[in-house]
Amino acid sequence: MLRTGLRTGLLGGSFNPAHRAHRAISLAAIAELGLDEVWWLVSPGNPLKSAEGMAPLAARFAAARAMARRAPIRVTAIERELGTRYTIDTLRALERRFRRRRFVWLMGADNLAQFDRWKDWRDIARTMPIAVFDRPGYHAQAVASPAAAWLRPHRVSAASFKHSGEWSAPALAYLDYDPDPISATALRRADPDWASRVSVAALRDEVTRTPINPEETTAR
Numbered sequence: 001m002l003r004t005g006l007r008t009g010l011l012g013g014s015f016n017p018a019h020r021a022h023r024a025i026s027l028a029a030i031a032e033l034g035l036d037e038v039w040w041l042v043s044p045g046n047p048l049k050s051a052e053g054m055a056p057l058a059a060r061f062a063a064a065r066a067m068a069r070r071a072p073i074r075v076t077a078i079e080r081e082l083g084t085r086y087t088i089d090t091l092r093a094l095e096r097r098f099r100r101r102r103f104v105w106l107m108g109a110d111n112l113a114q115f116d117r118w119k120d121w122r123d124i125a126r127t128m129p130i131a132v133f134d135r136p137g138y139h140a141q142a143v144a145s146p147a148a149a150w151l152r153p154h155r156v157s158a159a160s161f162k163h164s165g166e167w168s169a170p171a172l173a174y175l176d177y178d179p180d181p182i183s184a185t186a187l188r189r190a191d192p193d194w195a196s197r198v199s200v201a202a203l204r205d206e207v208t209r210t211p212i213n214p215e216e217t218t219a220r
Contacts, residue, residue, distance in 0.1 A: 009038040009131070010094070011106045012087060016055055017194055018064035019187060021180040025133045026073050028177045029106050033131060034162035037072040038106070039207060040064050041090065044080045053188060055195035058214045062198045065206070076207035088120040091127050102167050104129045109138040115147035125151060129161065129171040134179045148172075 009029045015022065018040070026038040042061050045054075057077060064075045084090040087105075094103060105128050107115070112132050115121050124130075130151070132142065142148060151172040158173045187194065203212035 005100050006036040006102070007034060008098075008101050008103050009033065009035045009106045010041060010091070010103055010128075011038055012041040012043060012090070014054065014184070015040060015042050015060045015064045016053075016184050017060060017187060018067040019182050019184060020067070021182050022064075023067055023071060023073070024180060025106070025108075025175070025177055026068075027071060028133065028175055029104075029131055030072060032158040032162065032175050033104060033173070035072075035104070037074060040068060040073060040075045041079060042075060042077045043085075044077065045085060056200075056214075058200035058203060058212050059195035059198045061212050062200050062203055063194075065203070066198075074206040076205050077212060078205065078207055081205075081208060081210065086119045088118075088124050088127070091124060095127065104131055104161075104167070106131050106133070108133055108135040109142035110135045112147060113138050113141035113145045115145065121147060122150065125154075125170040125172075127169060129156075129167050129169050129173065131158070131161075131173045131175055133175040133177040136179050136181050 009026065011022065011026060022040065029035055029038060042057065042064055044057055057080070061075060061077055068075055079085070079090050082090060082093045084093055091103070091105065105124065107130060109132055118124065151170060154170040155172045158175055161171070161173045200214040204210065205212060
């Protein structure tokens with residue numbers, strides 16, 4: 001049974017595949033924001049991304065688990081159980097299910113740059129605090145984006161966030177992270193068959209403890 005009352009970062013994505021930058025930004029968020037752990041939400045399907053080139057869920061989950069090993073990171077495909085595809089629905093469901101946890105949404109500058117395209121993005125910001133880490137080539141777009149302008153009055157420092165007894169939303173914190181140029185796109189281009197070599201035997205969700213079916217590719 002999971003402990004309650006923990007400060008938990010949520011990092012969503014396709015993780016196609018997970019790589020060292022995912023791990024680095026998670027560890028940076030834990031240090032800068034005073035988090036107890038980070039959950040990697042391995043998405044069954046991203047509404048804003050093409051399904052072309054997307055590895056099966058089990059392969060992406062297994063690769064993420066290997067990358068997160070020996071770190072305070074839990075890998076989960078909980079959206080397949082919740083039956084959610086959009087971030088706002090996932091976050092609301094998580095807050096209902098884990099009422100005593102305190103969540104913060106982690107996103108890259110590339111996502112902040114187009115955050116206003118997300119379904120009910122203002123409601124996402126009102127649901128839980130957001131922490132943003134830089135991504136190479138996206139800083140200018142991110143800070144000039146409609147979402148950044150809307151969130152500007154709610155900006156807080158990572159240090160004040162870390163030492164705050166209570167969290168409130170909306171709130172936006174920028175993480176002091178030296179961006180890594182690595183990307184999943186580049187990794188797939190260099191090794192398009194990476195998923196075929198990943199062992200998907202005996203996988204269990206690290207949050208819900210339910211098995212991950214090796215043949216499963218989409219949300220339930």
